């Protein structure tokens with residue numbers, strides 16, 4: 001019954017993007033109500049309603065399809081996990097990350113005005129607040145933010161930028177491993 005969706009997802013996210021749109025946009029109103037190997041019966045069977053109503057349903061289907069396509073695109077940007085990032089920095093440092101060292105590193109200043117906690121908070125399971133712009137920052141701890149540390153480019157970009165702001169230099173691999181070990185231990 002749900003063949004187009006299970007077929008599409010089993011062949012990967014790219015096909016899903018291509019396959020869903022024609023189904024949602026084109027076939028919503030034209031499919032006969034007969035036993036269709038391809039139809040999702042609840043969503044696609046025509047109801048005894050006016051043409052205009054079906055028009056709205058088509059639009060809504062298009063919007064839903066677009067949202068799903070965008071969600072898939074966001075999901076594709078995620079190329080890693082917090083655990084793999086911790087492994088990466090620990091391997092580079094040649095030692096495991098130490099949570100307590102990470103907590104101490106994160107919450108103290110390093111000769112300048114800011115600590116990491118100045119923006120991310122001392123409890124990074126909660127949202128932070130940018131120390132100069134006041135803008136809200138999503139929690140840094142993976143337990144409180146499923147998208148934290150899921151994109152290698154973002155991880156590297158922000159470590160570089162924030163470490164320079166706080167320490168006037170880049171963080172070492174060991175410091176990054178410690179911070180990640182601490183963040184990963186938070187619940």
Ligand code: HEC
Nearest residue numbers: 114115116119130131138148149154155158159162163166
């Ligand atoms: C001046 C404010 C500020 C300070 C200080 C700061 N950060 Fe950040 N940090 C941010 C912002 C803003 C983001 C981006 C958040 C987002 O995109 O949701 C961020 C993101 C990050 C990320 C990316 C997380 C991910 O999901 O990829 C890491 C890692 C990070 N910060 C580590 C640190 C560390 C370590 C320190 C201390 C050395 C620190 N930050 C200090 C503002 C700050």
